[in-house]
Amino acid sequence: NAGVTQTPKFQVLKTGQSMTLQCAQDMNHEYMSWYRQDPGMGLRLIHYSVGAGITDQGEVPNGYNVSRSTTEDFPLRLLSAAPSQTSVYFCASAPSGGRLGQYFGPGTRLTVT
Protein backbone atom coordinates (compact mmCIF):
# COMPACT_ATOMS: atom_id res chain seq x y z
CA ASN A 1 0.00 0.00 0.00
CA ALA A 2 1.96 3.01 -1.29
CA GLY A 3 -0.55 5.65 -0.05
CA VAL A 4 -0.30 8.91 -2.00
CA THR A 5 2.54 9.19 -4.50
CA GLN A 6 3.68 12.27 -6.39
CA THR A 7 6.06 12.73 -9.28
CA PRO A 8 8.39 14.40 -9.89
CA LYS A 9 9.97 15.28 -6.54
CA PHE A 10 11.76 18.30 -7.98
CA GLN A 11 11.24 20.30 -11.16
CA VAL A 12 12.69 23.45 -12.68
CA LEU A 13 10.72 25.18 -15.43
CA LYS A 14 11.27 28.24 -17.53
CA THR A 15 8.57 30.91 -17.64
CA GLY A 16 5.92 29.98 -20.17
CA GLN A 17 6.56 26.24 -20.13
CA SER A 18 3.77 23.84 -19.28
CA MET A 19 3.93 20.65 -17.29
CA THR A 20 1.84 18.13 -15.39
CA LEU A 21 2.40 17.14 -11.78
CA GLN A 22 1.30 13.57 -11.20
CA CYS A 23 -0.58 12.31 -8.15
CA ALA A 24 -1.87 8.79 -7.50
CA GLN A 25 -3.39 7.01 -4.52
CA ASP A 26 -4.12 3.35 -3.93
CA MET A 27 -6.51 3.68 -0.98
CA ASN A 28 -9.67 3.93 -3.09
CA HIS A 29 -10.35 7.41 -1.69
CA GLU A 30 -13.03 9.41 -3.45
CA TYR A 31 -11.66 12.79 -2.36
CA MET A 32 -8.40 14.18 -3.76
CA SER A 33 -6.94 17.65 -3.61
CA TRP A 34 -3.98 19.81 -4.59
CA TYR A 35 -2.35 22.43 -2.37
CA ARG A 36 0.55 24.77 -2.73
CA GLN A 37 2.66 25.78 0.25
CA ASP A 38 4.55 29.04 0.33
CA PRO A 39 6.61 30.39 3.24
CA GLY A 40 4.48 32.11 5.86
CA MET A 41 1.22 31.42 4.04
CA GLY A 42 0.38 27.85 4.92
CA LEU A 43 -1.18 25.44 2.49
CA ARG A 44 -3.65 26.89 0.00
CA LEU A 45 -6.15 24.73 -1.84
CA ILE A 46 -5.84 24.86 -5.63
CA HIS A 47 -8.41 22.31 -6.86
CA TYR A 48 -10.18 19.34 -5.40
CA SER A 49 -12.27 16.40 -6.57
CA VAL A 50 -14.96 14.41 -4.78
CA GLY A 51 -14.91 11.57 -7.28
CA ALA A 52 -14.03 10.52 -10.81
CA GLY A 53 -15.33 13.05 -13.31
CA ILE A 54 -15.96 15.75 -10.66
CA THR A 55 -13.59 18.62 -9.94
CA ASP A 56 -13.97 21.99 -8.27
CA GLN A 57 -11.90 25.09 -7.65
CA GLY A 58 -10.29 25.90 -4.35
CA GLU A 59 -8.84 29.12 -3.06
CA VAL A 60 -6.14 29.71 -5.72
CA PRO A 61 -7.13 27.92 -8.97
CA ASN A 62 -5.86 30.42 -11.56
CA GLY A 63 -3.11 29.07 -13.81
CA TYR A 64 -3.87 25.44 -13.00
CA ASN A 65 -6.08 22.77 -14.52
CA VAL A 66 -7.09 19.38 -13.18
CA SER A 67 -9.00 16.36 -14.37
CA ARG A 68 -10.12 13.18 -12.63
CA SER A 69 -10.68 10.38 -15.10
CA THR A 70 -10.07 7.60 -12.55
CA THR A 71 -10.41 7.27 -8.78
CA GLU A 72 -6.65 6.72 -8.47
CA ASP A 73 -5.17 9.64 -10.41
CA PHE A 74 -5.49 13.40 -10.07
CA PRO A 75 -2.93 15.24 -12.22
CA LEU A 76 -2.33 18.99 -11.91
CA ARG A 77 -1.46 20.90 -15.07
CA LEU A 78 0.39 24.18 -15.16
CA LEU A 79 -0.65 25.82 -18.38
CA SER A 80 2.04 28.50 -18.74
CA ALA A 81 4.40 28.56 -15.79
CA ALA A 82 5.12 31.85 -14.04
CA PRO A 83 7.69 32.66 -11.32
CA SER A 84 4.76 33.21 -8.92
CA GLN A 85 4.05 29.48 -9.20
CA THR A 86 7.36 28.61 -7.59
CA SER A 87 6.21 26.62 -4.58
CA VAL A 88 5.93 23.22 -2.98
CA TYR A 89 2.90 21.32 -4.26
CA PHE A 90 1.16 18.68 -2.17
CA CYS A 91 -1.47 16.25 -3.30
CA ALA A 92 -3.78 14.66 -0.74
CA SER A 93 -6.55 12.10 -0.64
CA ALA A 94 -9.25 11.28 1.87
CA PRO A 95 -12.30 9.16 2.46
CA SER A 96 -15.62 10.89 3.15
CA GLY A 97 -14.88 14.18 1.41
CA GLY A 98 -12.02 15.12 3.70
CA ARG A 99 -14.22 15.23 6.79
CA LEU A 100 -12.10 12.50 8.40
CA GLY A 101 -8.77 14.11 7.56
CA GLN A 102 -6.49 13.83 4.55
CA TYR A 103 -3.39 11.82 3.65
CA PHE A 104 -0.67 13.79 1.89
CA GLY A 105 1.90 12.83 -0.68
CA PRO A 106 5.57 13.77 -0.23
CA GLY A 107 5.31 16.91 -2.36
CA THR A 108 6.83 18.34 -5.53
CA ARG A 109 9.26 21.26 -5.25
CA LEU A 110 8.77 23.43 -8.32
CA THR A 111 10.96 26.36 -9.32
CA VAL A 112 10.01 28.61 -12.23
CA THR A 113 12.79 30.83 -13.55
Added chain:
Amino acid sequence: RKEVEQDPGPFNVPEGATVAFNCTYSNSASQSFFWYRQDCRKEPKLLMSVYSSGNEDGRFTAQLNRASQYISLLIRDSKLSDSATYLCVVNHNNNDMRFGAGTRLTVKP
Protein backbone atom coordinates in the same frame (compact mmCIF):
# COMPACT_ATOMS: atom_id res chain seq x y z
CA ARG B 1 -8.83 38.70 7.77
CA LYS B 2 -7.44 35.22 7.10
CA GLU B 3 -9.95 32.43 7.39
CA VAL B 4 -7.76 30.43 9.74
CA GLU B 5 -5.24 32.19 11.95
CA GLN B 6 -2.52 30.80 14.16
CA ASP B 7 0.25 32.33 16.23
CA PRO B 8 3.36 31.47 14.19
CA GLY B 9 5.54 31.15 17.28
CA PRO B 10 8.14 29.88 17.62
CA PHE B 11 7.35 28.24 20.92
CA ASN B 12 10.54 27.05 22.59
CA VAL B 13 9.86 24.79 25.57
CA PRO B 14 11.91 22.37 27.70
CA GLU B 15 11.28 18.65 27.65
CA GLY B 16 8.43 17.72 29.94
CA ALA B 17 6.65 21.07 29.62
CA THR B 18 3.02 21.55 28.74
CA VAL B 19 2.35 23.77 25.75
CA ALA B 20 -0.89 24.98 24.17
CA PHE B 21 -1.68 26.41 20.75
CA ASN B 22 -4.80 28.23 19.67
CA CYS B 23 -6.29 28.70 16.25
CA THR B 24 -9.17 30.99 15.29
CA TYR B 25 -11.43 30.59 12.28
CA SER B 26 -13.78 33.02 10.58
CA ASN B 27 -16.52 30.82 9.08
CA SER B 28 -19.13 30.14 11.73
CA ALA B 29 -20.64 27.40 9.53
CA SER B 30 -17.46 25.28 9.64
CA GLN B 31 -18.08 21.73 10.80
CA SER B 32 -14.77 19.87 10.51
CA PHE B 33 -11.62 20.70 12.45
CA PHE B 34 -8.21 19.08 12.53
CA TRP B 35 -4.68 19.42 13.78
CA TYR B 36 -1.82 18.28 11.56
CA ARG B 37 1.90 18.24 12.24
CA GLN B 38 4.51 18.98 9.62
CA ASP B 39 8.19 18.24 9.98
CA CYS B 40 10.73 20.35 8.12
CA ARG B 41 10.55 19.75 4.36
CA LYS B 42 8.01 16.94 4.80
CA GLU B 43 4.33 16.54 4.09
CA PRO B 44 1.67 17.36 6.70
CA LYS B 45 0.42 14.38 8.71
CA LEU B 46 -2.92 14.18 10.45
CA LEU B 47 -2.46 14.43 14.22
CA MET B 48 -6.07 14.40 15.32
CA SER B 49 -9.57 15.49 14.47
CA VAL B 50 -11.25 17.92 16.85
CA TYR B 51 -14.69 17.01 18.12
CA SER B 52 -17.29 19.25 19.70
CA SER B 53 -16.93 17.65 23.09
CA GLY B 54 -13.14 17.79 23.00
CA ASN B 55 -10.95 14.75 22.59
CA GLU B 56 -7.70 13.32 23.85
CA ASP B 57 -5.09 11.07 22.28
CA GLY B 58 -2.35 10.19 24.71
CA ARG B 59 -0.47 13.39 25.58
CA PHE B 60 -2.51 15.46 23.11
CA THR B 61 -5.83 17.13 23.88
CA ALA B 62 -7.90 19.09 21.37
CA GLN B 63 -10.76 21.43 22.22
CA LEU B 64 -13.31 23.28 20.13
CA ASN B 65 -15.06 26.49 21.19
CA ARG B 66 -17.76 27.22 18.63
CA ALA B 67 -19.02 30.36 20.36
CA SER B 68 -15.60 32.02 20.14
CA GLN B 69 -14.63 30.19 16.94
CA TYR B 70 -11.35 28.76 18.03
CA ILE B 71 -9.75 25.39 18.48
CA SER B 72 -6.85 24.51 20.71
CA LEU B 73 -4.21 21.84 21.03
CA LEU B 74 -2.58 20.98 24.34
CA ILE B 75 0.58 18.89 24.47
CA ARG B 76 1.55 17.50 27.86
CA ASP B 77 4.96 16.15 28.86
CA SER B 78 6.62 17.45 25.68
CA LYS B 79 9.17 15.22 23.97
CA LEU B 80 12.03 16.20 21.70
CA SER B 81 10.17 14.38 18.92
CA ASP B 82 7.23 16.78 19.28
CA SER B 83 9.34 19.50 17.62
CA ALA B 84 7.47 20.35 14.42
CA THR B 85 5.07 22.86 12.93
CA TYR B 86 1.45 22.34 13.97
CA LEU B 87 -1.20 23.20 11.41
CA CYS B 88 -4.81 23.99 12.18
CA VAL B 89 -7.33 22.99 9.50
CA VAL B 90 -10.97 24.04 9.19
CA ASN B 91 -13.43 23.28 6.44
CA HIS B 92 -14.51 26.40 4.54
CA ASN B 93 -17.47 24.63 3.02
CA ASN B 94 -18.21 20.94 2.68
CA ASN B 95 -15.05 19.84 0.90
CA ASP B 96 -12.85 22.94 0.86
CA MET B 97 -10.33 22.66 3.70
CA ARG B 98 -8.43 25.75 4.82
CA PHE B 99 -5.10 25.59 6.58
CA GLY B 100 -3.57 27.98 9.04
CA ALA B 101 0.03 29.03 8.43
CA GLY B 102 1.20 26.90 11.32
CA THR B 103 2.76 27.26 14.76
CA ARG B 104 6.35 26.17 15.14
CA LEU B 105 7.30 24.24 18.27
CA THR B 106 10.83 23.44 19.40
CA VAL B 107 11.26 21.18 22.42
CA LYS B 108 14.72 21.50 23.97
CA PRO B 109 16.56 19.05 26.23
